[in-house]
Amino acid sequence: MTTPEPIVALEDVSKRFVKPLDTAEKIGRIFGANVKEEVVRAVDDVSLQIAEGEVVGLVGESGCGKSTLGRVIAGTMNPSEGAVRYRGVIVEGMNAQDRRRADLAIQMIFQDPMASLNPRMRIAEIIGEAPVVHGLVSRRDAEAYVAETMQRVGLDPSTRKRYPHQFSGGQRARIGIARALAVKPEVLVCDESTAALDVSIQAQVINLFMRLREDLRLTYVFVSHDLGVVEHISDRVAVMYLGRIVELAPTDSLFSGPNHPYTQALLAEVPRLEARKKKFSALKGEIPTPLNPPSGCHFHPRCPFAFDRCKVERPMLKEVAPRWSAACHLNDKAA
Amino acid sequence: MSHPVLEVKNLSVSFGSREGALTAVNDISFHVDRGEVLGLVGESGSGKSVTGLAILGLIDAPGRIGANSSIRLDGQELVGMPEHELRRLRGRKLAMIFQDPMTTLNPVLRIDTQMIEAVTAHENVSERAARARAREALQRVGIPSPDERLLAYPHQFSGGMRQRVAIAIALLHRPALLVADEPTTALDVTIQAQIISEVQELASQTGTAMVWVTHDLSVVAGLADRVAVMYAGRIVEQGSVVDVLERPLHPYAHGLIGSVPSRNKRGSPLAQIPGMTPSLGRLPPGCAFHPRCPRATDICRGEWPEATAYPGGRTARCYHPHLENEVAA
Ligand SMILES: Nc1ncnc2c1ncn2[C@@H]1O[C@H](COP(=O)(O)OP(=O)(O)OP(=O)(O)O)[C@@H](O)[C@H]1O
Ligand SMILES: Nc1ncnc2c1ncn2[C@@H]1O[C@H](COP(=O)(O)OP(=O)(O)O)[C@@H](O)[C@H]1O
Ligand code: SF4
Ligand code: SF4
Ligand SMILES: [Mg+2]
Ligand SMILES: [Mg+2]
Numbered sequence: 073m074t075t076p077e078p079i080v081a082l083e084d085v086s087k088r089f090v091k092p093l094d095t096a097e098k099i100g101r102i103f104g105a106n107v108k109e110e111v112v113r114a115v116d117d118v119s120l121q122i123a124e125g126e127v128v129g130l131v132g133e134s135g136c137g138k139s140t141l142g143r144v145i146a147g148t149m150n151p152s153e154g155a156v157r158y159r160g161v162i163v164e165g166m167n168a169q170d171r172r173r174a175d176l177a178i179q180m181i182f183q184d185p186m187a188s189l190n191p192r193m194r195i196a197e198i199i200g201e202a203p204v205v206h207g208l209v210s211r212r213d214a215e216a217y218v219a220e221t222m223q224r225v226g227l228d229p230s231t232r233k234r235y236p237h238q239f240s241g242g243q244r245a246r247i248g249i250a251r252a253l254a255v256k257p258e259v260l261v262c263d264e265s266t267a268a269l270d271v272s273i274q275a276q277v278i279n280l281f282m283r284l285r286e287d288l289r290l291t292y293v294f295v296s297h298d299l300g301v302v303e304h305i306s307d308r309v310a311v312m313y314l315g316r317i318v319e320l321a322p323t324d325s326l327f328s329g330p331n332h333p334y335t336q337a338l339l340a341e342v343p344r345l346e347a348r349k350k351k352f353s354a355l356k357g358e359i360p361t362p363l364n365p366p367s368g369c370h371f372h373p374r375c376p377f378a379f380d381r382c383k384v385e386r387p388m389l390k391e392v393a394p395r396w397s398a399a400c401h402l403n404d405k406a407a
Numbered sequence: 408m409s410h411p412v413l414e415v416k417n418l419s420v421s422f423g424s425r426e427g428a429l430t431a432v433n434d435i436s437f438h439v440d441r442g443e444v445l446g447l448v449g450e451s452g453s454g455k456s457v458t459g460l461a462i463l464g465l466i467d468a469p470g471r472i473g474a475n476s477s478i479r480l481d482g483q484e485l486v487g488m489p490e491h492e493l494r495r496l497r498g499r500k501l502a503m504i505f506q507d508p509m510t511t512l513n514p515v516l517r518i519d520t521q522m523i524e525a526v527t528a529h530e531n532v533s534e535r536a537a538r539a540r541a542r543e544a545l546q547r548v549g550i551p552s553p554d555e556r557l558l559a560y561p562h563q564f565s566g567g568m569r570q571r572v573a574i575a576i577a578l579l580h581r582p583a584l585l586v587a588d589e590p591t592t593a594l595d596v597t598i599q600a601q602i603i604s605e606v607q608e609l610a611s612q613t614g615t616a617m618v619w620v621t622h623d624l625s626v627v628a629g630l631a632d633r634v635a636v637m638y639a640g641r642i643v644e645q646g647s648v649v650d651v652l653e654r655p656l657h658p659y660a661h662g663l664i665g666s667v668p669s670r671n672k673r674g675s676p677l678a679q680i681p682g683m684t685p686s687l688g689r690l691p692p693g694c695a696f697h698p699r700c701p702r703a704t705d706i707c708r709g710e711w712p713e714a715t716a717y718p719g720g721r722t723a724r725c726y727h728p729h730l731e732n733e734v735a736a
Contacts, residue, residue: 096562096569099514103560133595240683241451270450271622272680275666279676297595300625304668304677323673341600343625345669348649350629351607355597358565 078121085154087115114140116315127292129306133359137315142295146180146261178259179252189236196232225250242273263295314370321396331398411438412616419473429687431457433640439616446627449637455620459586464493499529502577506589508569512561519557544575567598581613588620639695646721654732656723702727
């Protein structure tokens with residue numbers, strides 16, 4: 073049996089930024105504090121293959137590079153180094169027409185649906201604009217197409233003349249999803265798409281994602297810091313730490329027996345409905361910034377198992393079981 | 408035991424608006440004992456934060472506390488208390504932490520300035536003693552090199568550290584009651600766990616009672632002793648965490664719990680509460696949950712059901728509760 077070609081593949085992808093100042097830092101600067109802009113390695117040498125029809129969850133603490141990696145996958149950002157392949161072809165090297173096809177095939181759905189919806193456009197335009205512009209439907213058929221797309225995500229087509237602010241948070245999330253679906257994508261990159269929603273509405277949106285996956289054979293990259301949500305819908309999970317993937321495994325394996333010490337610590341912190349009054353015992357230490365990552369294994373200052381080698385040598389992502397890899401020197405010791 | 412640390416009775420809070428008064432909190436009653444954690448849960452707009460603010464006496468005009476409302480702290484009535492007396496209580500016996508720690512922290516003042524002021528506002532001590540207290544408080548919430556940190560400004564801290572400083576300030580005077588409004592919602596699970604573990608530790612040392620406002624049922628499961636579920640300004644069910652989370656009586660609590668992704672539900676569709684949270688200006692008559700409730704009948708459209716007591720000290724407001732779940736743990 074030959075492995076089918078991945079729909080999206082990342083090869084040694086890195087992304088660097090000049091770090092912007094946050095509000096407190098800006099205020100600090102006004103008051104004379106010495107706050108400088110610096111270079112961040114948001115994504116640091118990541119390789120990942122995503123199979124057609126698969127749901128890959130991307131988890132990690134804030135600032136670890138999940139959203140950046142999501143944007144690189146969606147093609148809204150080019151990598152600083154390395155390559156993104158869509159169906160085997162390097163996206164950056166494509167001619168304009170192929171690039172446009174690849175961009176349409178991989179759609180991004182954002183965290184804050186309100187911020188990503190133009191407040192002055194009616195829902196019908198928000199959903200119908202791109203497919204008309206890209207010639208996927210004729211202007212004449214647009215109205216029926218919009219109605220069909222709205223129905224697919226559980227929106228009432230008779231509300232298509234309304235503006236985004238006239239909808240609830242959950243409905244706005246659906247509008248964002250409908251807009252992405254309207255260009256007939258194959259891959260959806262969802263960045264914290266349920267984070268801003270109330271639990272009962274979040275459940276509606278998660279159910280919708282799962283139904284669409286079946287109806288349309290979609291592939292998902294699901295970026296979230298909510299491990300409960302990721303566990304619920306993903307087939308495989310990639311755990312990121314300071315720009316690197318430190319563990320990549322089928323969801324069941326990862327949640328039942330995490331290999332990497334960071335994954336172990338992270339899973340221990342997840343609040344669970346099944347848990348009863350317990351003593352929270354926490355992973356020590358702040359989330360380090362990607363501005364100045366620790367040497368060797370980035371996790372070593374917080375790792376209870378760190379030994380000499382961890383401070384000097386970066387552990388590479390290695391297979392620890394079929395389809396399961398982790399980046400930790402302990403795995404060499406065990407062998 | 409004499410009386411609970413906090414006893415809230417028939418609390419209502421309304422806000423004037425063009426369409427008339429909106430009742431954000433509607434006739435709620437609950438209590439919290441010494442050292443106890445009460446989780447206050449519900450969806451956005453259900454009245455959790457307004458409840459917390461009311462306890463602290465922070466409802467400003469046009470907000471109004473209803474006529475029969477009573478909030479007692481260690482037996483002392485807070486409703487109607489003059490502002491200068493309330494201010495003496497706040498920060499000393501009564502403290503609050505918010506989702507955004509910058510609600511508490513002043514961005515243009517150094518941490519030591521803010522903390523020393525917080526100490527000396529309530530205690531007649533020298534600046535040196537106050538500084539020592541501040542230093543110790545930072546250490547207790549797990550801030551490394553507190554001496555250095557005292558000289559810093561809030562912007563030099565991460566979000567998690569800022570929240571810890573806000574907590575250190577809130578707990579400076581070992582308050583009898585701490586109201587925490589989603590203090591960890593914006594933070595990562597790892598930092599959330601650190602903060603919760605520190606608050607737990609401090610509360611167990613000082614016997615501080617807590618009202619923990621959150622929309623995250625999983626946090627409540629691990630942290631609280633008892634839980635109160637709010638919907639449209641009402642507490643629709645309250646009881647021990649075990650009873651309410653494992654055997655909810657109220658259909659809304661039932662639906663809410665079913666909609667949380669959890670181990671045993673992986674990959675299967677989550678329970679869905681149809682429809683959406685109603686806006687307070689347009690609450691349906693009767694039980695406000697009825698348009699979304701699978702058990703609703705005609706009677707539900709008439710009047711709000713009264714709070715009914717069930718075994719195990721539980722109460723629920725519903726005409727057709729899940730009685731199969733009535734037995735207490
Ligand atoms: N100052 C105010 N003026 C008018 N209405 C208000 C005011 N503060 C709150 N409300 C209204 O009271 C209701 C309850 O608000 P509250 O902030 O308590 O909700 P919550 O349960 O804390 O929600 P969330 O989970 O979103 O924080 C909402 O409908 C809100 O719009
Ligand atoms: N457009 C940008 N410009 C500069 N820095 C950025 C930008 N986007 C993200 N970063 C930085 O890159 C790092 C990773 O960010 P991000 O991918 O958003 O993390 P996550 O989604 O995991 O929280 C962070 O340090 C962040 O501040
Ligand atoms: S490589 Fe070393 S520091 Fe890194 S996770 Fe493994 S044991 Fe810990
Ligand atoms: S009172 Fe009626 S509508 Fe309200 S929760 Fe109970 S059964 Fe449902
Ligand atoms: Mg992000
Ligand atoms: Mg609130």
